[in-house]
Amino acid sequence: MLRLHPSALDITLLVIYFVAVLGIGFAARASVGTSADFLLAGRSLPAWITGLAFVSANLGATEILGQAANGAQFGVATVHYYWIGAVPAMVFLGIVMMPFYYRSKVRSVPEFLRVRYNDSTHVLNAIVFALSAVLIAGVNLYALAIVLQSLLGVNLYVGILVSAAFVLIYIGAGGLSSAIYGEVLQFFVILAGLIPLTVAAVVHVGGFADLGHKVIKAFAGNDNALHAWGGTGIGSHPANPIGGDFIGIVLGLGFVLSFGYWTTNFAEVQRALSAKDESAQRRTPIIAAYPKLLIPAVTVIPGLVAVATYKNFGKGSLTYNDAIPKLMGDLLPSGVLGIAITGLFASFMAGVAANVSSLNTVITYDLLQPYLAKNRSDRYYLGAGRVVTLIGIVLAVGTAIIADQFTNIQVYLQNLFSIFNAPIFATFILGMFWKKTSAWAGFWGLLAGVVTGTVTFVLFQVKVFESGSAIYPTFVQAVVAFGFDVVVTLAVTAVTPRPDPSTLGDIVYSRHRAKGAKTHEVWWRRPVLLGGIVLAAAAVLNVIFA
Numbered sequence: 001m002l003r004l005h006p007s008a009l010d011i012t013l014l015v016i017y018f019v020a021v022l023g024i025g026f027a028a029r030a031s032v033g034t035s036a037d038f039l040l041a042g043r044s045l046p047a048w049i050t051g052l053a054f055v056s057a058n059l060g061a062t063e064i065l066g067q068a069a070n071g072a073q074f075g076v077a078t079v080h081y082y083w084i085g086a087v088p089a090m091v092f093l094g095i096v097m098m099p100f101y102y103r104s105k106v107r108s109v110p111e112f113l114r115v116r117y118n119d120s121t122h123v124l125n126a127i128v129f130a131l132s133a134v135l136i137a138g139v140n141l142y143a144l145a146i147v148l149q150s151l152l153g154v155n156l157y158v159g160i161l162v163s164a165a166f167v168l169i170y171i172g173a174g175g176l177s178s179a180i181y182g183e184v185l186q187f188f189v190i191l192a193g194l195i196p197l198t199v200a201a202v203v204h205v206g207g208f209a210d211l212g213h214k215v216i217k218a219f220a221g222n223d224n225a226l227h228a229w230g231g232t233g234i235g236s237h238p239a240n241p242i243g244g245d246f247i248g249i250v251l252g253l254g255f256v257l258s259f260g261y262w263t264t265n266f267a268e269v270q271r272a273l274s275a276k277d278e279s280a281q282r283r284t285p286i287i288a289a290y291p292k293l294l295i296p297a298v299t300v301i302p303g304l305v306a307v308a309t310y311k312n313f314g315k316g317s318l319t320y321n322d323a324i325p326k327l328m329g330d331l332l333p334s335g336v337l338g339i340a341i342t343g344l345f346a347s348f349m350a351g352v353a354a355n356v357s358s359l360n361t362v363i364t365y366d367l368l369q370p371y372l373a374k375n376r377s378d379r380y381y382l383g384a385g386r387v388v389t390l391i392g393i394v395l396a397v398g399t400a401i402i403a404d405q406f407t408n409i410q411v412y413l414q415n416l417f418s419i420f421n422a423p424i425f426a427t428f429i430l431g432m433f434w435k436k437t438s439a440w441a442g443f444w445g446l447l448a449g450v451v452t453g454t455v456t457f458v459l460f461q462v463k464v465f466e467s468g469s470a471i472y473p474t475f476v477q478a479v480v481a482f483g484f485d486v487v488v489t490l491a492v493t494a495v496t497p498r499p500d501p502s503t504l505g506d507i508v509y510s511r512h513r514a515k516g517a518k519t520h521e522v523w524w525r526r527p528v529l530l531g532g533i534v535l536a537a538a539a540v541l542n543v544i545f546a
Contacts, residue, residue, distance in 0.1 A: 004150045004329040010338030017189060017342045021170055021349070024182050028174025035381040038175030039361040040107060040274060047280035049184060051287030054271040055295075056183035059190050060140045060351015064299060064344065066410030069320035071303020072313060073408055074471060075215065075225030077232075077242040078300045079545060083538040084254040087289045089262035091531035093272070094286040097263050100432055102278045103506035108358075109266040110366045116431040116507050117442035119370075124446055125424060126366040129266055132420040133359040134392060136267070138399030139409055140351035141167075143321075145400065147344050150325050160400045167352045168393045172386055176274060179357040183271075186346035187291075193343020194298035197324065200331040201305040214308035229546045243469025252418075252475025256482040260425035261417050267358040282527040289534045293541065302327055320408045352396065360388040411470045415457055418477035423449020426485035433509045437489060438496040445489030453481030 006014075032038045070078040106112045110129055114122030145159030154162070170178050205211045216223050224231035224240045231240035232249060242249070262268060262285070272284035306323035307313045314320040328340045364385045373380070403409055427446045430437045459465050460473040467473045501508075523529055 003153065004325065004337070004341065006337055006341060007334040009335050010341060013335070013338035014342050014345065017346065018166070020185065021182050024185065025170030025173040025178040028178035028181065031177060032175055032382075035364065035378050035385055037177070038382055038385050039357075039364060040270075041176040041180055043274055044276050045180065045274050045280075047275055047283040047287060049180065050271050050275045050280065050284040052187050052291075053180040053183040054268060054284050055288035055291050056187040056190070056350050057268060057271055057354035058351075059187065059295070059347045060136075060143075060354065063295070063351075064190070064194070064347040065143050065146075065321050065324060066408070066413060067296070067299040068303035068306070068323040069314075069408045070410050070471070071300035072307040072323045073303075073320045074242045074469065075219060075240075075304070076300065076545060077225075077228050077240050078303070079228050079296045079541075080242075080249055080253055082292060082296050083228075083542050084249065085258040086262060086292050087534060087538045088254065089258040090285040090289040090292065091535055092259065093263045093269070094282045094284065094289075094527050095531050097428075097432070098272055098282045098285070099278065100507055100509075101269065101273060102281050107273070107365050108362050109264055109269050110362055112507070113427065113431070113442060114366075114370070116504075117427075117437075118439040121427070121439070121442040121446060122366065123371065124443060125427075126362050128420050128424065128446075128450060129362055130359055130367075132416055133267060133355040133362070134395045135399045135402070135416055136413065137352050137355035137359070137392065137396035138401075139403045139413060140348045140355070141396050142400040142403035143409065144345065144348035144352070146321065147325060147341065147348070150329070157401075160397055163348070163352070164393045164397050167349055167356065168390060171353050171356055172389050175385065175389075176270070176357045176361070179353040180271065180274060182353060183350050186350045189339075189346040190343045190350075191298065193340035193346075194302075194324075196336050197328055197332060197340050198298045198301050200336075201302050201327050204331055205305050205308055211304060211308055215304050218307045218313070227546060228542060239468055241469065242471060243467055244472040244475060248472060248475040248479075252478045256422045256425065256478040257414065257417055257475065260421035260423075260478065260482070264424045264428050265421055266362060267354045270358045270361065271354075279521065279525060279527075283525065283530065286527055286530045286534065289531075293534065293537055356389060356392045356396070359392045360385045363388040363392075408470065411474070414471060414474035415477070418474045418481060419450060419453040419457060422453060422478040422481040423485040426482045427489065430486065430489050432507070435501050435504060435508050436493060436498050438493045438498055440496045441489045441492035444492045445485045448488040449481040449485030452484040453477050456480045 067078055067081060070081070101112060104112055104115050106115060110122055110126040113125045141160050141163050144163040145156050148154040148159035148162065149156050170182065202208060202211060205214060212226055215225050219225035219241055222238045222241065224238060229246065231238055232244070232246040234245045272281045275281040275284050303323045306327055310318060310326065318326060324344070328337060332340055364381055368384055369381060373384070403412055423446055426449060427442050431442055456477045460467065465473070
């Protein structure tokens, strides 16, 4: 069993972090007087705070353990999850979609579908999101329990319960505010832990040149493991370790999976919605895109070092998920190990907190207030938000057990995104940019997308469909779910009543309103300029590592 051996200093650093996070939670509790304070952070935060929280909310188990696992299993092509599969969608969210969310005055992403479509579509999206949020929170709890098991030899299931209890305390106290301010602290703690680990790992393996040679050897001589785009041509031999061609990468990951996650996943969008005004909300995901460009340096590289250093890594007792914990235990001295362990804990709690804090908002504002418990006092909804937080944590404990069945948790998460987020994105895009999309078309299109994405997943699992890797099917599932959603939406629109254009207001794209929306701000507050710079940087990095 993988075990770390922390010193008293390492444990002390970890305890200090836990105390600081609990302090943030109880400090935030003092400012919680209404349900909006607890669930929406009062919509009063500056863009730099929400921007850091936006990127930190994604720095959970999927990002740290998962992308390191991907680096070890699929090589440099893992950078596609950042430069193709994140940054463009984050910029699109800030420039194009946040104005729709802001002007519609919605409190959540599912609520937008109620405004644009109907109650049935709203409820379906809320339920789908709630299910995915619980599953994703469970993954992060599972990852946190893995570290507790490695750190102290704590039983995996006991670790899951302890981790859940801690997150419940500080999110239950301060709500979204404590989650966001905790995520800002976690962002810096995570980097403080991962940067020394990455440097030590590269030095240990003999520098980047030796790392390259050893990675190629670990991938049986396939030098495409060192290139993002090498071997992704149709029929290329040898193929890229990711197991697919550029069409699947660009359409499946770069478009459907990426845009589906970053633009409609309320766990992320909620951070932007908590910013103080439209400008701050638009800049939030774009600010987050800048550090997102560089995160591969501290996630993918450790994965490459692990597969280059340990014989048969991922195929024996050590799973791909063990890349970062194994390197930490072998390479980091006392003190630095404590910082790295603290960084891991910070990342996992950020992932749990992001999903639980968005879950309680959706259940309270999208299911209880409009349907199940109408016309109650605000105090009732505040209490309901705290109860839902508790229930969400309990459910996440149950779903954490599912993650134990996957040697690469990133593969598990991408399967969830391909089933849930891809069709939601199709429904949103059609609703925002096509005025004729009917109310019932939104419902049936979304349902068809979720069902066909699930069926495609099952067909891959039972080997009816085959793939060159475990990750590539998620790209296919995303395209299938998205495509079926679009086809069914168009078909139902053709046979059901169209909406009255006069009722759509600012929630559907209009060239006239888009031209009139320009504002005069200093250059460093202009979303289009900031977005253009980060997109150009992503393009340059794709060329360098092609």
